[in-house]
Amino acid sequence: MNLTLTVNGAEHSLDVPANTLLVELLRTRLRLTGTHVGCDTSQCGACTVHLDGCAVKACTVLAAQAQGRSVTTIEGIGRPNGTRNGSPDDLHPMQAAFRDCHALQCGFCTPGMILRAMELVESGGTLDNRTVREGLEGNICRCAGYHNIVKAVLAAGDAMQEQSR
Amino acid sequence: MHPFNYHKPSTLAEAVALHQGAEDPAYLSGGHTLLPTMTQRLAAPSDLIDLEGLTELIGIAVDNGTLSIGAFTRHAEVAASTEVQSALPALAELAEGIGDAQVRNRGTIGGSLANSDPAADYPAAVLALNAVIHTDRRQIPADGYFRGLFETALEADEVITRVDFAIPSRAAYEKFPNPASRYATVGVMVADFNGTVRVGVTGAGPCACRADAFEAALSARFDPAALDDAELPAIDFNSDLHASAEYRVHLVRVMAQRATARLASL
Numbered sequence: 001m002n003l004t005l006t007v008n009g010a011e012h013s014l015d016v017p018a019n020t021l022l023v024e025l026l027r028t029r030l031r032l033t034g035t036h037v038g039c040d041t042s043q044c045g046a047c048t049v050h051l052d053g054c055a056v057k058a059c060t061v062l063a064a065q066a067q068g069r070s071v072t073t074i075e076g077i078g079r080p081n082g083t084r085n086g087s088p089d090d091l092h093p094m095q096a097a098f099r100d101c102h103a104l105q106c107g108f109c110t111p112g113m114i115l116r117a118m119e120l121v122e123s124g125g126t127l128d129n130r131t132v133r134e135g136l137e138g139n140i141c142r143c144a145g146y147h148n149i150v151k152a153v154l155a156a157g158d159a160m161q162e163q164s165r
Numbered sequence: 166m167h168p169f170n171y172h173k174p175s176t177l178a179e180a181v182a183l184h185q186g187a188e189d190p191a192y193l194s195g196g197h198t199l200l201p202t203m204t205q206r207l208a209a210p211s212d213l214i215d216l217e218g219l220t221e222l223i224g225i226a227v228d229n230g231t232l233s234i235g236a237f238t239r240h241a242e243v244a245a246s247t248e249v250q251s252a253l254p255a256l257a258e259l260a261e262g263i264g265d266a267q268v269r270n271r272g273t274i275g276g277s278l279a280n281s282d283p284a285a286d287y288p289a290a291v292l293a294l295n296a297v298i299h300t301d302r303r304q305i306p307a308d309g310y311f312r313g314l315f316e317t318a319l320e321a322d323e324v325i326t327r328v329d330f331a332i333p334s335r336a337a338y339e340k341f342p343n344p345a346s347r348y349a350t351v352g353v354m355v356a357d358f359n360g361t362v363r364v365g366v367t368g369a370g371p372c373a374c375r376a377d378a379f380e381a382a383l384s385a386r387f388d389p390a391a392l393d394d395a396e397l398p399a400i401d402f403n404s405d406l407h408a409s410a411e412y413r414v415h416l417v418r419v420m421a422q423r424a425t426a427r428l429a430s431l
Contacts, residue, residue, distance in 0.1 A: 001171060018171035018213070021204070041201045043346070045267060054241075054270040060200045061271065062193075064171050065215065116266065137347065138265025 005066045007032070008076025016063050023047045023058035025066075026073060034074035034111050038140070045139030048112035049073050055119040057138070074111035077118070093163060094118050097156035098149075105143035113139050117153045118160075127157040167209040177221045177301050177324060180214050184322040187212035192324060194276030195239060197268055221301075221326050222275065227252045230332050236275025236325040241266070243274060255336040255354065256294070259286050262340065264347050275325040278310075281317045281372055283403060284348035288373030289338065292365030293354035294330040301326060314371040333358045335431070337424040340368070341416050343407050350408050351416035355424040360384060364421060369413050370400035379421055387429060389422035 004013045007030060014029060026032045026049070035058055038046035042060040049058045050072040077092040084090040091099065094114050104110045113136065120135040121127065132153045133146070141149060170187075174180040184190045191210035193199060194217075202208040216222060222237035225248050232252045234243060243249055243260035250257045263269055263277075263286050277287045278298065290296070291307045298305040301324045310318050319325070333356040340352030349368035353376075356363045362383040364376040378396035385391065397417055402410035 017168065019166045019168050019203075021166070021200075040204060042197060042268065045265070048267055051270075055267050056270050057267045059204070060197055062171070062196070062200065062213075064173075065196070065217070067173075119266070135266060138267045 001064060003063060003067055005063075005068065006070040008072060009080070018062075018064060020063040021059055022049070022051075022056075022061040022063050022066050022071070025063040026058060026071070032073050032075050036108055036111060038108065038112075043138075043140065044109070044112075045116060045136075046109050046112040048115045048139065050115055050119065053119075055116045072115070074114060077114070092118070093159040094121070094153070094156040097152040097159060101148050101152035101155055103145065103148040103152035105141075105145045109139060109141045109143075113141070113149060117149075117156065120153065121157045121160050127154055129154075166203050167206065169203075169210055170212045171215065172212060173215045173218070175218065177219050177326070180216060180219065180324060181301055181322055183212070183214050187214075190214055190322075192216055192279070194237060194279070195272040196276075197264070197272045198276070198280050198282065216275075216324065222324075224327075225249060227332070232256070232330045232332055233327050234274055234330070235327050236278075237273050238275075240264070240269035240272050240274070240277075244269065252332050253294070253330060253336065255338050255356075256290055256330065259290055259338045259354070262286065262338075262342070262347070274328060278328065279317065279319060279325055281311060281315055282348070283314060283371055283373075284343070284350070284368045285373075286338070286340065286349055286352055286367060289349075289352050289354040289365035289367040290330070291328065292373055292375050293336065293356040293363045294333060294365075295356075295358075295363060296331070297329045298325055299327045299329065300324060308375070311372040311374070316372065331358070333363075335428050337427045339420040339424040339427070341420060351413050351420050353417060353420035353424055355379075355383065355421060355428065357383075357387065357428065362387065366398060366417055366421075369398070369402055369417050371403070374398050374400055376417070376421065383425060387425065389426045389429065392418055392422050392425065 036046040038044035042057045047058040079090045188211040190212040224235040336356035338354040340349040351368040354365045364379040367373040382391040382395040404410040
């Protein structure tokens with residue numbers, strides 16, 4: 001089937017089999033391998049991307065369901081390609097906070113954590129230890145590095161609110 | 166995942182016609198049970214009929230003591246809806262406790278009810294809030310809807326269009342979530358309609374049910390202690406790796422008492 005969608009700001013028109021998952025489209029067709037596949041059964045959250053601004057598990061969304069929509073992956077949240085200068089400023093504030101707080105060990109869960117954490121901060125609710133832990137319910141870190149992940153999300157929350165002022 | 170034909174009809178009538186004309190079709194709503202089942206090759210429908218975008222399945226409205234929620238409303242939309250929060254805060258809270266944030270961004274109320282997972286949250290509310298399930302062809306009262314494990318009164322090609330909940334004077338939902346999946350090990354909604362109480366139980370048996378003796382006890386005296394000796398629903402309690410039947414028996418009473426205590430203390 002023919003599919004048109006926007007990924008990280010760029011429009012793509014592709015011919016894909018109907019049984020293509022969104023995560024397969026991103027990883028194997030578009031070579032955006034920052035989105036990871038952990039459990040393949042919508043439990044671990046490693047494949048989390050934004051679909052029209054909402055965090056979704058891309059292993060449980062058909063590519064067909066993204067027809068006409070806008071997808072953002074970990075590759076699309078920092079400074080746009082071509083404007084990066086190799087400095088830490090290239091990073092989105094959430095990425096920078098994960099780096100500063102040492103919120104990753106093996107890094108496998110990190111892209112999904114970051115995409116979901118961005119939605120959590122942008123939803124504008126109260127951010128504290130409890131709301132962040134509950135908000136990240138759908139993302140599993142097998143290194144069990146949760147302590148610093150929570151620290152990073154709280155720090156990024158401050159930075160993102162500062163930036164939007 | 167096995168191959169299938171994907172359809173995205175633009176009207177409800179077209180969706181039903183596609184279903185009737187296909188070999189082994191399935192409707193696709195939020196997809197958060199169907200798609201994992203398909204990726205694990207436990208289901209292999211010949212045709213998927215995507216219900217997203219059907220205007221007949223969209224909308225939230227409050228009218229004359231009834232809260233209507235369109236079948237394609239996602240859990241996150243129910244949780245965030247100011248109409249639901251003010252008319253039926255217990256239902257908004259229930260929706261906010263389903264699965265995790267990413268699941269709530271996709272899963273829909275119609276999909277959950279059509280699937281009738283024994284541990285889903287909405288079925289407890291459908292029974293406690295005396296809901297009416299509207300479909301493309303009829304209205305099904307809550308009490309006749311749940312038939313068994315993943316079994317409902319729906320015909321194979323029938324589509325839920327909306328769910329009408331009766332708005333009670335007060336209601337509360339308490340669940341004991343499985344710590345990994347957030348599914349209800351047991352969940353109980355207690356709803357008080359001006360002294361007549363309804364109690365919906367999920368997670369305990371093959372499908373959601375009412376707790377008749379709990380309802381009678383609470384209608385006579387709205388106090389958690391009124392449930393101390395009340396008889397449990399006569400169902401086959403589930404026993405699995407998450408909880409034994411004995412533990413679920415215990416949880417039904419405790420969850421009902423917690424919900425009652427929350428309301429009684431307001």
